[in-house]
Amino acid sequence: MPILSCNCSCRHCFEELDGRRLDDTQWQRCFEGMLALATRSGCCTLKVFWQGGEILCLSPDSVHRGLDGAEQVFRDSGIAVEHYLQTNLLLYDTGRWKDVLLRFQNGNVSSSVDFPNVYRRAGSRSGDEYNRYWLEKKNIAERDGIRVSVIALPNSETLELGAQEFYRYYRDELRVRALQVNLPFQGNAGPPVVLDLERLSAFMVELYETWLRNKRDLYLSPFTYFEDRIFGAKITLPCIWSYTCAKGLVCVGPDGQTGQCDCLVATRPEYNYGSFLEGSMGAVLSSPNRNAILDRPLRLARETSCGECRFWAICHGGCPIRALAFTGNIQEPDHYCQVYQAMFSAIVDRTVTPWFVSDTSANPITGKQNSST
Amino acid sequence: MTDFPHELLVNVPSSIFLTGGCEVVVRLQHKDDIARLRAAYGQRLHHVVIHEKELGDIAWLSELLGLRVEIVLGDGDTLSNDAVEVLNTMQPLFRLDTPVGLFRNINLLASLGYPVMVNAFDGNHGMEPVTRALSYYLHNPLLNTPIEPFHSIMRHFLGNGPDTLWSIFGEVVGRNAYVSELGEISVAQRWILTGLCFGTLNDTWEKLVASGLYRRLVRIRDGNSASAPPCVSCPHRDTCGGFLRGVNVEWPCEVWQKIFADLRNQGRQVMGLTEWLTKGGCNA
Ligand code: SF4
Ligand code: SF4
Ligand code: SF4
Ligand code: SF4
Numbered sequence: 001m002p003i004l005s006c007n008c009s010c011r012h013c014f015e016e017l018d019g020r021r022l023d024d025t026q027w028q029r030c031f032e033g034m035l036a037l038a039t040r041s042g043c044c045t046l047k048v049f050w051q052g053g054e055i056l057c058l059s060p061d062s063v064h065r066g067l068d069g070a071e072q073v074f075r076d077s078g079i080a081v082e083h084y085l086q087t088n089l090l091l092y093d094t095g096r097w098k099d100v101l102l103r104f105q106n107g108n109v110s111s112s113v114d115f116p117n118v119y120r121r122a123g124s125r126s127g128d129e130y131n132r133y134w135l136e137k138k139n140i141a142e143r144d145g146i147r148v149s150v151i152a153l154p155n156s157e158t159l160e161l162g163a164q165e166f167y168r169y170y171r172d173e174l175r176v177r178a179l180q181v182n183l184p185f186q187g188n189a190g191p192p193v194v195l196d197l198e199r200l201s202a203f204m205v206e207l208y209e210t211w212l213r214n215k216r217d218l219y220l221s222p223f224t225y226f227e228d229r230i231f232g233a234k235i236t237l238p239c240i241w242s243y244t245c246a247k248g249l250v251c252v253g254p255d256g257q258t259g260q261c262d263c264l265v266a267t268r269p270e271y272n273y274g275s276f277l278e279g280s281m282g283a284v285l286s287s288p289n290r291n292a293i294l295d296r297p298l299r300l301a302r303e304t305s306c307g308e309c310r311f312w313a314i315c316h317g318g319c320p321i322r323a324l325a326f327t328g329n330i331q332e333p334d335h336y337c338q339v340y341q342a343m344f345s346a347i348v349d350r351t352v353t354p355w356f357v358s359d360t361s362a363n364p365i366t367g368k369q370n371s372s373t
Numbered sequence: 374m375t376d377f378p379h380e381l382l383v384n385v386p387s388s389i390f391l392t393g394g395c396e397v398v399v400r401l402q403h404k405d406d407i408a409r410l411r412a413a414y415g416q417r418l419h420h421v422v423i424h425e426k427e428l429g430d431i432a433w434l435s436e437l438l439g440l441r442v443e444i445v446l447g448d449g450d451t452l453s454n455d456a457v458e459v460l461n462t463m464q465p466l467f468r469l470d471t472p473v474g475l476f477r478n479i480n481l482l483a484s485l486g487y488p489v490m491v492n493a494f495d496g497n498h499g500m501e502p503v504t505r506a507l508s509y510y511l512h513n514p515l516l517n518t519p520i521e522p523f524h525s526i527m528r529h530f531l532g533n534g535p536d537t538l539w540s541i542f543g544e545v546v547g548r549n550a551y552v553s554e555l556g557e558i559s560v561a562q563r564w565i566l567t568g569l570c571f572g573t574l575n576d577t578w579e580k581l582v583a584s585g586l587y588r589r590l591v592r593i594r595d596g597n598s599a600s601a602p603p604c605v606s607c608p609h610r611d612t613c614g615g616f617l618r619g620v621n622v623e624w625p626c627e628v629w630q631k632i633f634a635d636l637r638n639q640g641r642q643v644m645g646l647t648e649w650l651t652k653g654g655c656n657a
Binding site for chain 1: 449450452453454457474476477480481483484485513514515516517
């Protein structure tokens, strides 16, 4: 997270956009820090997710210097580095950014669009204008050979419209091939985004069914991941459902501060792990705040309903920040537990073969009494 | 001291060193000198057994790296993230001896990818925790690690697993032996706890083999005798072999008969599916 400036002013933004940015002379040091961290953790492939703020608020030259710096630092390290980019895309233009974006995963980048657009704003544009402008930029980027996947946050109006309309919008109007649906939590500005969990559950299940009816013609996260996991593929689940996100993820802020992720580093410094430009890597890795997240799954399994949950092996209590944001306690199960259970049940009901249904006992996954086969 | 033959796998406390050529399973005490143990037994060391409380000593636990480790879990409270980190570098097997928190422990350990053995024959388990564990094994599509003994029983039904519970639980006379802290010898701990021994470490192997208990177990093993009268006509004798009523002829094995029936039923369905698939599925 090298920059905390953004060209947008979204009302649900959770970042502290105070203008801080990584000093352009610090790229080398920053990646040296990452190398030390990766080496200590025994990592073979380091995935660097560039996000802000807005990365395109940096200059193209600065991003090139960053990518070059990483290349130089990791050259003989034996650790492969993959760069990923998250951008709102609105500042994209071919002359300035094409070559830069093509350096990220062969031109695969991720962006964010909501439908309907209640919260995202750029200048004086309305929500609809924002989305139309985004689509223009996406079209330009795609003509330049860049592929754009999208993260969408449902809001209460999304739930009103329903999953079919949502699906149609992304697939047919935005012509997106890969969509990831994330569940929101409170931002810094504007009213907190609190959705009705019943309705959100129904929406997510309907979205899954819509996806099945459309023969899975989008790459739709999280459903793609869940199905792969159920069918035994060795996949990496999204961070929120990993055993503990603290094991493999760390976020570096513009001044070298580290913390669990972009959701925490700038806004909740009390949860940070320390600076890796100033302190030692050992101190970052053994930070009590990191240990609290590392210990979270064991605590949840022992002390909360998660331990008895039939979906524990795929959920692990969900996301710490989504627990913190709604309950004030990172050691609670994720606020969206009910929604996850509805999603997992729907997926298992439709994917688990009927041969494995006993006639005598309740299926612990679906919770239903099994019928005789 | 008894000279156990080479083909024996003998479960022994770390306080007793067994000479001879047999393989050993060593029940460790906290702070045992692991380097000395490795040096003493070398290739004869099959695996070690530790208890949950020892998971709290991360430095000592780390010394077990490279050994197969069986962990007897209590209520699971000592398991920490640091212990998990160390265990991830080993291939531990967890033995769950208590019904307290059984489901939570299975749920957690299986999600971490650790094989689990439900040691449900100590008389403490009511029906509910074990049947819930079976249900978890049969119906959880997220499971990718074996839950024993269900998994081995299922493999047995599918024709590629161990014969009976005797081998699943390592109580095959002539293959397994157990030495108590006092030097008493039997086929497994549960026999010693009820006073049923072959003899002691002061006896020769020939004398142990001639003991009444040893000869009785051989007859059961070879199918020439039943553990208890109900076993004679029991439909699950091919799976159980009288194991459940081995020590106590009155042992209430009905719960397990139900479990065998459920597993057999599932096994048949899997076999049917496999047959159907090998015949070419719906195009056949
Ligand atoms: S949500 Fe993203 S695009 Fe919107 S203001 Fe925040 S950083 Fe910028
Ligand atoms: S706190 Fe939540 S969003 Fe952040 S890395 Fe962990 S799981 Fe992911
Ligand atoms: S679905 Fe809910 S109860 Fe189950 S593991 Fe996730 S947060 Fe915990
Ligand atoms: S299930 Fe019971 S009756 Fe049947 S063989 Fe086993 S111990 Fe004997």
